[in-house]
Structures are given as structure tokens and as C-alpha cells.
Amino acid sequence: MNYAEELKKYNLKVTPQRVAIVQELYLFGHLNIDQLYTKLLNQFPSISLATIYKNMNAMIERIFIQEVKIPHEKSVYELSKASHAHVVCEKCKKIEDIMISTQGVLEEVKEKSSFSITNSAMVFSGICSECSK
Amino acid sequence: MNYAEELKKYNLKVTPQRVAIVQELYLFGHLNIDQLYTKLLNQFPSISLATIYKNMNAMIERIFIQEVKIPHEKSVYELSKASHAHVVCEKCKKIEDIMISTQGVLEEVKEKSSFSITNSAMVFSGICSECSK
DNA sequence: CTGACTGCAAACGTTTTGCACGGTA
DNA sequence: TACCGTGCAAAACGTTTGCAGTCAG
Numbered sequence: 663m664n665y666a667e668e669l670k671k672y673n674l675k676v677t678p679q680r681v682a683i684v685q686e687l688y689l690f691g692h693l694n695i696d697q698l699y700t701k702l703l704n705q706f707p708s709i710s711l712a713t714i715y716k717n718m719n720a721m722i723e724r725i726f727i728q729e730v731k732i733p734h735e736k737s738v739y740e741l742s743k744a745s746h747a748h749v750v751c752e753k754c755k756k757i758e759d760i761m762i763s764t765q766g767v768l769e770e771v772k773e774k775s776s777f778s779i780t781n782s783a784m785v786f787s788g789i790c791s792e793c794s795k
Numbered sequence: 796m797n798y799a800e801e802l803k804k805y806n807l808k809v810t811p812q813r814v815a816i817v818q819e820l821y822l823f824g825h826l827n828i829d830q831l832y833t834k835l836l837n838q839f840p841s842i843s844l845a846t847i848y849k850n851m852n853a854m855i856e857r858i859f860i861q862e863v864k865i866p867h868e869k870s871v872y873e874l875s876k877a878s879h880a881h882v883v884c885e886k887c888k889k890i891e892d893i894m895i896s897t898q899g900v901l902e903e904v905k906e907k908s909s910f911s912i913t914n915s916a917m918v919f920s921g922i923c924s925e926c927s928k
Numbered sequence: 929c930t931g932a933c934t935g936c937a938a939a940c941g942t943t944t945t946g947c948a949c950g951g952t953a
Numbered sequence: 954t955a956c957c958g959t960g961c962a963a964a965a966c967g968t969t970t971g972c973a974g975t976c977a978g
Contacts, residue, residue, distance in 0.1 A: 675933070675977060675978075676978095677934080677976080677977075679933085695967085695968090708934095708936095709934085710934070710935045710936065711967090711968085712934080712935065712936080712937095712970085715967090715968060716934085716969085719969090731865070732864070733864060733914070733916050747904065749904060749910045758908060758910075761907070762900060767899075767917075770895045771882060771919050774893045774895065775882045775891060775893050776923070777882045777884065777921045777924070778921045778927060779882070779919045780885075781920040782917065782918070782919045782920070783916075783917070783919075783920075784900075784915065784918075785915070785916045785917075786904050786908075786916075787912065787914040787916075788912035788913045788914065789910060789913075790910050791909045791910070808951090808956095808957065808958070809953090810952075810958060810959080812958080828942085841959095841960070842960080845944075845959080845961080845962095848942090848943060849944085849958080850958085852944090930978090931976105931978095932975105933976070934973105934974085934976085935973100935975100936971105936974105937972090938970080938972105939968105941966100941967090941969095942967080943965080943966075944963105944964080944965070945962100945963085946962090947961090947963105948959105949960090949961105950957105950960100951957085951958075951959085952956090952957075952958085953955095
């Protein structure tokens, strides 16, 4: 993944801090603000939380990254990608993406709600295989 | 619905403020903190936001009420009830409950994730029939 | 060279806490 | 009566803003 190119695609200037944010999200998949801040501090000992917030907001506005709201947890952020659901381990807090076929559910939702649906957010919680050992 | 009885079931002392909170949630289905505060101010002109937060936390702890996290919106709160999904109108912000059969989806999730799932949070966004006129 | 980005400090909005008083059981 | 809940004020927390200096294009 060429982080700089991706940033340009979204009309964002390429700065080292932004590249690092995208890189961390690419490598770790899902991070909350604190986790991101901690990781960036290694590369940029004087980086400011304000910088992170400003950049997150800029990237969210352009839908380069997205917020994932998780019951009982802090929000995490991920690079935008094809629509997918999330599973969260209630014990170790690990988050995984899963692709599920939503047609069936979406049809049912449209039938029962009379809304025309354009987006869905599905988060499933439970215990992962490691934690259930 | 007997609000006082419900509170007792959850080991919560019955106070006028708590009864009012439960009543508003029962009548309106989903409210965020500000909406709840505004409504309660009518009945209790000197009620404090601190009181509302303390009570919400107590009721959430006992799972008498639940937080619903909605993409791009403030969280709303509802009385606990049988598992269900939510649809949100992106224009008028109306929220509705819908009962959908989750078996199919849940099976797919279990297959693809190796998590044992105990909870699901599904929020579908779109435009309601009134707003699409 | 110009406008945008960074980091700092201050401001802001939301939620929590401590305390004195009052109400529930 | 003993404990818990309420309301107020202050504190804590997370996020945003303004500004001066720096950097990307």
C-alpha cells in the first residue's frame, strides 16, 4: 500500500504524520485515538493530540477513514473498505472484520421499516476462540 | 407499565426522578441525554444533569436500560427489551425498532469468525418514508 | 511563495465526583 | 434511623480552536 498516493487520492496533503496514521491503521486494522496516539509518539515524540484529531476529522470528512462505534467500548477507526461487519471479543477486545451477505437482512429491514436503507452498521460481540480456551 | 415496580425489580429505589426517566423512555422509545434533560426539566425545574447521569449509569449497570450507538449521531437510550435492530432516518433522525430474524446472519458470523457470539448491534441508516416524499 | 499543517496552550462541551441536604424504605 | 438519591459546584475528561512558526506543493 502506497500511503502517500492514497492520501493524494483523497485530496489530502502528504505529511509524515498523516502517512504514519494511515500506516498504523493499515497495519493494525482498528485503533482508538489513544492507541493511535501512543503508537505515533514512537515516531514523533512531540506529536500533538490536536494534530491527530484534526487529521482524523479531515480523513473522516473525505471518507478515507471511518469510525466504528462499539457497544461498551471506545470508538475505533479503520481505513474505508468494502462494506463489512465487525466481531468484537468482550474479553480481549480484539476486533475482526467479516464479510457477510447482507442481502437477506436488508430485504427484511426494508419490508419491516418502510425506510430506504443506504448504510448498515453491524457489530457482533462474544468471545474469540483464544479467550474461550 | 408500572414504572415503580420495574425499578424495584432492578433493585433501584423508587424516586420521582427515576420514575420520570423510565416514563419518558417508555413513551418516546429512544432519547439522548439532552432530550431527556429537556423533558425532565418540565417536571423538575431544578433537576440536575448530574442526577440524570448518575441514574442512567445505575440503570445501565443493571441492564434496565441500554445505550444505542448510532453512526454520526449522539447515543440514545432505551428500555431493555427483546433483541432487535434499529433503523435511523438520516434526514429527520427518527429511530425505529425492528424485529428481524438474526439466525441466518448469526450462523454466518459464527462460521466466518470462530467467535462465539452473544450479542449483536445492528443499525441501518437511510431515509424514512415521510422524508422521501 | 502561498496556503495548509503542526504543536502548543487555552477553550469548550460532556461526564464524573464530592459534599451537604433531603427522601426512601 | 440508616442509607441512598438529589442538586450544586468543582473537577476531570475528551475534543476543538486560535495562533505562531514550519512545511508541502
